[in-house]
Amino acid sequence: MTTAPSLDSLQQGLRNRRQVLGDAWVEQSVSNANALNVEFQRLITSYAWDSIWSRPGLDRRTRRIMVLATTAAMGRWEEFELHIRTGLMANPQQADAAPLDLETIKEVLLQTAVYAGVPAGNTGMAITLKVLRELGREPEKSSFFPAP
Known part of the structure; x- marks a missing residue:
């Protein structure tokens, strides 16, 4: 029962x-x-x-960041993509919607790559780029080599 x-x-x-x-x-x-x-x-x-x-212990943005790191580490890519997409689409003025920005996603994926493995970080980056393109928000190009 x-x-x-x-x-x-x-x-x-x-x-x-x-x-x-x-x-x-x-x-x-x-x-x-x-x-x-x-x-x-x-x-x-x-x-x-x-x-x-x-x-009350964590704000929603922190909870979403934890979802991203956990789902990436566990290879739960459908849930990772859902939270990337809805986080990027959330209104940045509405904290309860747990909006995400590119800097935050980048930091989550860099840390995930160190603690959960480079393949997890790599797949997370690929999924994030796919979603960004679908949303018409592809990141600007950047030079691989830093300026002297």
Whole structure:
């Protein structure tokens, strides 16, 4: 027998999830609920998006950065891409949306490469560049060799 999450927890989790991932992503997930996955959707909404993302100990941007480092280290590239995309698309004026900038992503991936391995950093860079191109935000060219 499983215990169903409370309605309050589901509602708060959905609010958090919408703020961080955007309405379109959440609507797609919720509208695809079925007899197989509905309990899983409720679980992650209540457990991850309310119990964790509502905690006061870390701000949402820090939580998103941790998600990026963890998912890259574990090779969970679909979740990494989701948080890169929604972080880049988030309004920089809305802290609760956990917006990301290129400098932050670069630092996360450099540190990930050292602690989780160069292949993780390399794949993270490739996925980030793909998403940036899709968003029409390709980074400007830079010389490989530093200026003297």
